[in-house]
Amino acid sequence: MLKEYFLNNVITSVNELVEQGKLGQMTKEDKFSFQVDVPKNTQFGDFAVNVSSLARFAKLAPAQIAQTIADNIKKENFDINIAAGFINFKLNNSLLNNILIEVLDKKLDYAKNNQGNGKKVILEYVSANPTGPFHIGHGRWAAMGSALANVMKYSGYDVYQEFYINDAGSQIQKLGKSLYIRILSELNINIGFPTDEEEAKNFYTGEYLIPVAKDFIKEEVVKAEEIKNKFNGEFDAELLKFVCKYARLKMLNWQKALLENFNTKFDNYFSELTLHESGQVEACIEKLKELGELYEKDGALWFASSKYGDDQDRVIKKTDGAYTYLTADIAYHYDKLKRGFDTLLNIWGADHHGYIPRMRASIEVLGYNPNSLEVLLGQLVNLVMNGEQVRMGKRTKMITLDELIEEVGVDATRYWMIMRSIDTTLDFDVELAKSKTDENPVFYVQYAHARACSILRNALQEKFDVINNEVKSANNNSLDEIINNLKNTDFDILWTCEDEKTLETTKKLLLKLEEYKSVVQNAAKNRTPYLLTKYLQELAASFHQFYAFSKVLVEDEKLMYARLSIVKALTIIIKSALNIIAVNAPEKM
Secondary structure: OHHHHHHHHHHHHHHHHHHOOOOOOOOOOOOOOOOEEOOOOOOOOOEEEEOHHHHHHHOOOHHHHHHHHHHOOOOOOEEEEEEOOEEEEEEOHHHHHHHHHHHHHHHHHOOOOOOOOOOEEEEEOOOOOOOOOOEHHHHHHHHHHHHHHHHHHHOOOEEEEEEEEOOOOHHHHHHHHHHHHHHHHHOOOOOOOOOOHHHHOOOOOOOOHHHHHHHHHHHOHHHHHHHHHHOOOOOOHHHHHHHHHHHHHHHHHHHHHHHHHOOOOOOEEEEHHHHHHOOHHHHHHHHHHHOOOEEEEOOEEEEOHHHHOOOOOEEEEOOOOOEOHHHHHHHHHHHHHHOOOOEEEEEEEHHHOOHHHHHHHHHHHOOOOHHHEEEEEEOOEEEEEOOEEOOOOOOOOOOEHHHHHHHHOHHHHHHHHHOOOOOOOEEEEHHHHHOOOOOOHHHHHHHHHHHHHHHHHHHHHHHOOOEOOEOOOOOOHHHHHHHHHHHHOOHHHHHOOOOHHHHHHHHHHHHHHHHHHHHHHHHHHOOOOHHHHHHHHHHHHHHHHHHHHOOOOOOOHHHHHHHHHHHHHHHHHHHHHHHHOOOOOOOOO
């Protein structure tokens, strides 16, 4: 990466000068750090490092420090100039040409790296109750989580994606009773839901269970008949148990199908119920008892989590003998650790902030590094339609993720869900997401890719042989062969143009292509996939500026080949980034 290359040049020079005693009073013990910026005025250079912070150690003027460091740097493929405490680097043509050559060589692997070094990460996200359709908040976790998994894999992490099914609590009983009522209603027995507000909280009254009830009647004819004949104002215990199981499986399959359609693929769906049935929850409690971290108080069993950073101790088993949500969560995370994962990476809603210390406390008590748990706290999505925010809720009529996807499409939904930092609230403008204008971020990026592909197709049509009177696609072998041969072209011709705007936009686009490497690494390291969408917007803008000032299909064949190489490189990088966030890169629009 160019930024890292220049940063290393400066750091190496400083260390050498300190070793030689040539940087004033600065010593090896003095700690320093720099960052590489892009000057606002590109006449100064392409990259800049501010070394003024060394003045307090060296006892020299910033300009003198910068000059001393610059004089000690071996200048290869770049020039240096000094402005106060800034060292400005200006790339020569060969470095810029090398960017193009490397993209064409490595193609979709251009920015692939080994930052993760095979570190085993289990990424858990979405993990919704199997009690109904996903709301759009779940869609944000799905898009963010899958994009994060992809960019981490691309950066050398061994990522395992898991969905934790919350199927052991009272919500499954509520779901079963709600479906039971819907089945009776479809069988013309009008029992209805409780009208009392408090009692109604024990049911899911959303209309999404009506088609499930109809499916039940068709698929389970005998059971449906039993439900009808045995109904006497109360739920039959055995039939209710059967309905609960049916409802859970139906909802889970519904959720799985939607996630698959949404380009979100999990390696495993882990059932909370299996933790209880296998005895892992009880075994975990016994382990905590053996370690002396549980105690009884007021008829309940408590975990002494306050000794490990939690703000108070937590109940593990209630006075009625029922486990709390925390109990199964501890067993689940213990199971993850025993499976050999180095990092437990979770995406939770912001309302789970207080849950982090107690989970880290349990991990530490069980003999593992509490910092192995990483939690990304996500803010919710505000759905905006016709300028008004839409209310969402699972128990009533709601705007669901599948409805949103049907309205705006998978690509637009995923892109919009990813394009803001997960810790900020997202306003999802449905009308804008559907629009085919430059104001719609996903359309703007996809159009840049389609436009570039169109230029490549036109190159085939106008300058090269057309096979069977058919214009080949940008991925056709004949064009790829032509582009591959362009690596032997003298790319220096790109810099012979006398028009300053053409030169400026060409350089800007190439530097933006090279920036993809650092964007990928930062997105993986900092768990921030939204950086990819931000980068794609900037890359598309750079391409449109380049195209406005640089005609590609020109008479000068050598120049045409060189500019076609830039266009091809752009399609590679856009497609690579869109692949990571699981959004299509269309060749035609």
